[in-house]
Amino acid sequence: MFAFENWYIAARSEEVHNAPLGRKFLNQDVVLFRTQDGEVCALGAVCAHRGADLGKGRIVGSSIQCPWHGWQYGADGRCNLVPSQGPCGKIPRGARVPVYPLHEAQGYIHIWMKPDTQPTWYPPAHDFFNTRYHIKSPVRFQRGSFINTVEAACDDAHVYIAHAQTIGMAAPAHLAPIIDVKSTEDGRAVQGRMVWPIERKRSFKGLSAWYQKHLLGLGEDSNTHDRHYRVELSGLVVHRYPKADGFDFIVYAATTPADEFTNWFFAGTIDTHPQRSFIGNFLYWLARNRTSRVFDEDEDMITSTLTDNLPGGHPRPISVNSDAMGLAFRRLYARQVLAEGGTPAWPVAGMVPADVQEKVREKVGEKMQENVT
Ligand code: FES
Ligand SMILES: [Fe+2]
Structure with missing residues (x-):
């Protein structure tokens, strides 16, 4: 239901220091911190070992240390120390956490919510x-x-x-x-x-x-x-x-x-x-x-407007002129969700409702996207 190939504001610059800041975005647990050089990083917050929350860990040099068994991860998401293995010990292959691209500008830290990918564009400066x-x-x-x-x-x-x-x-x-x-x-x-x-x-x-x-x-x-x-x-x-x-x-x-x-x-x-x-x-x-x-x-x-099974609000909303900007956003966002193969969670004017969309999608596959303008 969300657009992942998209930038969102994750934090204000002044909120992120060389201590972990754990936040959930789009159902993903993320930890933000600054390295020794002041560079800001965002990693998936679930430790690759047993899943402890890195947001509760601490910063050691330019790495973040898991609060449970002390595995450390660098800004590249790779584990660079497993304390129990000793200083020259082997680090298991695949011991890494996702890395989220960030863009820090004008007092805000923007996060690209598809980890381990290269953003295809950057947020506009204002x-x-x-x-x-x-x-x-x-x-x-x-x-x-x-x-x-x-x-x-x-x-x-x-x-x-x-x-x-x-x-x-x-x-x-x-x-x-x-x-x-x-x-x-x-x-x-x-x-x-x-x-x-x-x-x-x-x-x-x-x-x-x-x-x-x-x-x-x-x-x-x-x-x-x-x-x-x-x-x-x-x-x-x-x-x-x-x-x-x-x-x-x-x-x-x-x-x-x-x-x-x-x-x-x-x-x-x-x-x-x-x-x-x-x-x-x-x-x-x-x-x-x-x-x-x-x-x-x-x-x-x-x-x-929230109900447990309907986070998008009213299932068949009726709109008037003063809703124009909100509707414009619905369309803009829905188009991106569909482009990523997802289903928008809320109705968009001029667009087929979600349940019908799902059926149409099964039947006509890609053609669905053409229905959204
Ligand atoms: S759960 Fe993180 S080091 Fe064990
Ligand atoms: Fe208001």
Whole structure:
């Protein structure tokens, strides 16, 4: 159900030191650590000997040592020491663990979830990650299906309803249409935009107004009321709001599935202005707490769609215009899952439901892929 030949965010750079960080991604136990030279590595966390969790081990030089019998593995995944065999002892052939390709850039460590293979592409760089006013929300591990979590991150229709207590509901929830939904040239992201009606501009008061301005880009300094969405195959969602000062306000959230029911969630807000006032900066910093509450509200909703046998949410969802970016992501991701020979776990508009797909696949084999556009 997941796309494995794909990059996901595994951790923030500052989370990985020369101590093991164990995390599950796409149902695979992985251990991340840095070698003596500061190079980051990711290995399968199940020891080749008796399966102990390398995430509970320790780093010795540039190797990771299993906490049980002390076998050590280098960054290449090969066992280079079996203590019980003595210093010159033989190391069994095949004593190795999977190696996951990594790409560390702009404060994030990206992981290619098909171990022991060469990635066929690399995650795109985003200049905004390098800007000065980048407030990162605490890394979250939360319940919910991958698809519902990514969709919540690019869905504005729930904001005035589900976040009435935090962001505020001083305006009617009706939205401008999402337009210009287009795939990027490389086919690994979809972009779209929403142009807000001008009269919404002064609908908000007090704290709500502040959050509308800074979290939703609807403030008086927003000249265009133009909002740009981008969803990437990796589960990264970016909202960009151009401001009157010529710079952008950006809200982003990257979801990485741990399994069918839980996800890692990396989010942040960015102001691309090179110099912000002290007060302005302090207010942005304060917004962190509020942002965590907003994410708690999302998690409640996302979790409510989970059932034991249906991690993808509603089996026959009905969609409206405000779901456009979420649907674009469903299609983008489903196409990759199908290309790898898997079956998407959630329905995609314009696509045959999963159970029917399986039957069709048996009958017509490869032709199935042509049904997804
Ligand atoms: S289980 Fe890892 S060394 Fe024995
Ligand atoms: Fe939300």
